[in-house]
Amino acid sequence: MPVFYPMGETTFGNINLFGVQATLPTYNLKPEMTNSIEIGGDFKFFMNRLGIDLTYYNALTKNQLLDVDVPTSSGFSVWMKNAGSILNKGVELQIYGSVIQSEKGFNWDAMLNWSTNKNKITELEGDMEELHITTMYGNYSEVSLMAFLDDEWGAIYGSNMEKNDAGVVLVDEDGVPIQTTDPEILGYVNPDWIGGLRNTFSFKGITLSALIDFRKGGDVFSWTKAVGQHAGILQSTVDDGIREDGMIVDAVYAEGTMLDLDGDGTAEDVSGLANQTRISASDYWRESRNWGELSIVDGSFIKLREIVISYNLPLSFITKIGLQNASVSVYGRNLALLYTHKSNDVHIDPEVSSGGTVSGSGMESYQLPPSRTIGIKLNVKF
């Protein structure tokens, strides 16, 4: 039986509307099975002042539950079923230590977390070679999130600039890059690795703690960038005087391009020659939505996630007023984005792309950055 959702937050007039959900009811589901090997160790050195916690895992999940697209003409759009196997392997590392422990009461503790995960779709049901996870932009061939057999889950897939075998962009006789006829992989949403470093300094009753988070890789399809370029509102659309002087795309002419470059009055075949045709910035950027790679942002970042300064009130003072413990602290979260990749010229916070759901990963569309919070906290224990 289909499952129903109430439609909307409020009644329509005074009627509650109920509709069949888009996911086709599952049947004959098999439990997911994971065979996993995990090797790890917890090492301690220098009288426990340095600790290393290292884990390697290799997990093959069979009967993986996947949302498989079905044509909407079936009355549904998704079918959740056992549709493949996924191999995950990775390393998790934690290093922690007391860098300084002074008799005068000054302490410095540090903790570093680091992890990396690689996955691969090793099997898909039947003769499927790809899974369409979600459409990010336009229609299927514009930009979609995909999973291909024998490849990493989470490929950003869409139309792009046509290139030759050497990877050089091809332009037509107008000097404008040519759009690929078939979509291609533009990036992958999973980061290469992620980590965090927390340093804690304490002296007498005062503690200062700072957390820095970082991530390497993890591509984001930025709708903000796509639309901003198309509309000509980003810095990149005016840089280097292209607004005033136009631009010559760094490219070669596509196969079969006929142009009169030598000025003899007749067009000759200029295939493979370096592009010499100047176009206006607006002619270029207006077309840019079809060239998916221009809207991909490398999601690497270093972020000052948190700083906390706290002060424990002296016991001698506290006991006098009948308390057991009291501390006051000032904290700030999401304080600064210390580094982003140069492809992030649209200045999005790469983390907002995660979106909370699987289908939201690697996709950013005009999201607000996470808010910076600064506060004061008073802890009192009677």
Place this chain on the structure above:
Amino acid sequence: MRTKIITALFFIAMFFVSSCTKNFEEINTDPNNPSEAPLGNVFAYVIKDITARFGSAEMLHPASYVGHITKGFYTDVSNYIGPPSASLWNGTYRVTMSNANFVLRGAEEEGYNNLRGATLVLKAYAMQMVTDAYGQAPYFEAGLGSEGIITPSYDTEKEIYYDLLQQLEYANELLVDTAILGPLEFNDILYNGNIEQWKKFCNSLHLRLAIRISNIDESTASAEISKILNDPVKYPILESNSDNALLAYPGGEWVEPWTQYHKSINDNRMAKPLVDTLLNYADPRLAFYADTIDDGTYKGLEVGAQYTHLRSHSKIDALFVENELGPVFLMKYAEVEFIKAEAMMRGFAGGVAQDAYEAGITASCEEYGISSDDITTYLEGPEVVWADDINQIYLQKWISLFRQSWEAWAEMRRTDIPKLSPAVNSSVSGHNRPPFRFSYPDLEVKLNGANIPAAVVEDDHYWGYQIWWDTRTGVQ
């Protein structure tokens, strides 16, 4: 002592086991996403969902093909850049069909014949829109994923039309106003449980289907139309504007779709073909459809052109784009009179075509509260006064179908009236008429491509082929 304890533990264990089993269903049922829904609430959603077709996709596509309105700034879509919106396809199949099929099954089990009849009418209404836009399409196997049909086969327009006619015949039999209302008593947001009006809508839709195939299959069309018009007791049809099939929106979260779209992008303007016609005809409806520009005149924008500035061309009147409550019209009485007029002229039914023609115009004007004096004057106008010309009927129907653009587009393809050209800045060449049909959605091609008839060759997304009932010649 020990035995007692063990016995006691045993019973305690039994208690937990049994209570656990007893509540299993309850514990494991998500109260927010029930697997059973009241038929009436799903039925109400089917109605509401069909009205969602009359939103941005209608404004972007058919409304500009028929020269009613057009985009004034973001004109890519007006000039056929990119594929058509898939929302008619996805909405109808994914939402209307899966929900309607559920209601039909439930209504049959419960013996709610009136609910069945009404749902069949809605399903026919929705599927006609799909086949009129796409031509061949999944029909008999559509929306049955929950019964294991994941990749439905395609049916021809003729097969679909023939079955829809039969379904409406059957729906009219099922709809009996002395029979039990069931869920229609409280959940009928279209007609408030008025079965007689459902019958009228059913048979009027039947007329719409029949007249559509009247050029390709005149004998069937003629037989169906005369059957209905000759027996008004068995086949009541819409008789006044109070019978109109319309859904008013409650506002708040639920905003009428044109207004909803207008809130996000308001570059739609009145198109030149309609404004020019209404000006030529001194049509009193112009003031209700369109706003004046600064100098107090009306000016339509050529389809595909960009406006020069925000106030250079007439906006659509607030009645249609700043009206959260709507309503959305599924079918109006005026259309029925125009169908009658055509049927009379072509000898499908007895009666005076002029009377029906004038009744259609009058009904259309009365929707806007235009006075009878003004209507009389209008009916005597040089272009409007009855001249025994079937094209007058077609043109008046085209005017009256403002904001029912899917139907207007289909009728324009059938009648070739008015004769319009493609958008002025069309991105594709070689066509002398606005689009013939929509290309199948990308995902449908990808996921169900094996079932798409091999003979269908898409042409510039919008021309493909002239669908079955489109018998125009010399068009491309």
